[in-house]
Amino acid sequence: MSSSILTNAGAMxxxxxxxxxxxxxxxxxxxxxxxxxxxxAKDNAAAWSVASTMKTKASxxxxxxxxxxxxxxxxxxxxxxxxxxxxxxxKIHQKTLQLVASTANGDTTNATIxxxxxxxxxxxxxxxxxxxxxxxxNFLNSTSGNSYTVLTGVADGATYSISASAGLDLGSDISSxxxxxxxxxxxxxxxxxxxxxxxxxxxxKSFFNSMEDALNKGVSALVEADMTEESAQLQALQVxxxxxxxxxxxxxxxxxxxLSLFR
Numbered sequence: 001m002s003s004s005i006l007t008n009a010g011a012m013x014x015x016x017x018x019x020x021x022x023x024x025x026x027x028x029x030x031x032x033x034x035x036x037x038x039x040x041a042k043d044n045a046a047a048w049s050v051a052s053t054m055k056t057k058a059s060x061x062x063x064x065x066x067x068x069x070x071x072x073x074x075x076x077x078x079x080x081x082x083x084x085x086x087x088x089x090x091k092i093h094q095k096t097l098q099l100v101a102s103t104a105n106g107d108t109t110n111a112t113i114x115x116x117x118x119x120x121x122x123x124x125x126x127x128x129x130x131x132x133x134x135x136x137x138n139f140l141n142s143t144s145g146n147s148y149t150v151l152t153g154v155a156d157g158a159t160y161s162i163s164a165s166a167g168l169d170l171g172s173d174i175s176s177x178x179x180x181x182x183x184x185x186x187x188x189x190x191x192x193x194x195x196x197x198x199x200x201x202x203x204x205k206s207f208f209n210s211m212e213d214a215l216n217k218g219v220s221a222l223v224e225a226d227m228t229e230e231s232a233q234l235q236a237l238q239v240x241x242x243x244x245x246x247x248x249x250x251x252x253x254x255x256x257x258x259l260s261l262f263r
Contacts, residue, residue, distance in 0.1 A: 010251035018244035025237040031225040032234065038223040051222040058215035060154045065208040068201050070135075071150040075162060075198045078139035081132035082191035085125055085140075089170075089187060092121045093180040100177060118174055125170060139194060140168050152204060160204075162197045 031037050041048045099114035129140045137148045139162075147163035168190055170183045 008251060008254055010254055011248060014244065014248040014251045018241065018248055021237055021240045021244050025234070025241055028230055028234050028237055032227070032230050035225055035227075036223050037225040037230075047222045051219045054215045054219045054222075057154070058212050058219065061208045061212040061215065064151050064154070065205055065212065068150050068205045068208060071148055071162065072198060072201045072205065074134040074137050074148045075139070075194050075201065077134045078132055078194045079191060079198060081128050081140055082187055082194060084128055085168075085187045086184065086191065088121055088125050088128070089180065089184045092118055092125075092174060093177070093184060095121070096174060096177050096180040099175065115175065122170070122172070122174060129168065129170075139163075140190065150201065150204075160200070162194075162201075 030039070038044045038047045038051065095114050095118045099111055099118065102108075102111040102114060129138075132138055132140045134148075137146065139146050139148075147161055149159050149161045152158045152160045168183075168186050170186065174180050174183065
């Protein structure tokens with residue numbers, strides 16, 4: 001190989017090698033600091049595009065999960081109210097039996113007392129129905145909003161409507177066993193419908209959570225850096241950088257060696 005003082009081929013080669021190592025080291029340091037091996041489309045266009053699409057879908061499932069949770073809360077409130085109504089109207093049923101027995105025996109005093117107690121319990125039941133409101137939705141009151149719609153997917157029109165179309169038929173001024181049993185039957189039917197709706201929403205939420213987790217894992221595999229691998233790469237590149245700097249230093253000394261030939 002010829003020796004020249006105008007062109008130091010060895011230094012040029014060493015410089016290019018050192019620059020390449022330094023660039024790789026910078027990339028590795030960026031990955032360690034950000035935790036990402038694909039931070040933008042310039043890093044890996046295909047992986048970034050797929051990961052971006054998966055992130056959007058995961059975000060959609062997160063929204064569906066939140067909306068389903070709100071629906072579960074609305075139905076749960078209705079179920080709690082129905083549970084309290086069942087307990088209340090079971091007491092009314094007992095009082096009605098006592099009222100019928102007192103009336104049959106001509107015991108007007110106790111009959112009046114039982115009638116008053118039944119009326120008080122009915123008023124308490126009316127309060128429960130009125131208070132069972134979730135953001136304007138009341139499954140127990142047929143005179144107000146008694147339906148709630150939740151999304152079942154990301155496509156337009158993918159919805160599920162929960163409703164208690166007829167509300168409750170609790171009657172008024174209950175004075176017979178049949179009337180009390182009819183009210184109890186109405187409450188239990190409504191509670192069963194709400195219970196079935198709650199189970200469906202619970203299963204739907206579980207599915208949405210699973211889909212969101214699966215998509216997030218896919219995104220992680222595509223764009224997140226392996227810290228163990230990056231740590232090993234960092235140490236190797238740091239050694240290469242030191243060796244490259246030494247090689248460049250040695251190559252830069254070549255012209256000085258040529259100068260000694262003319263002494």
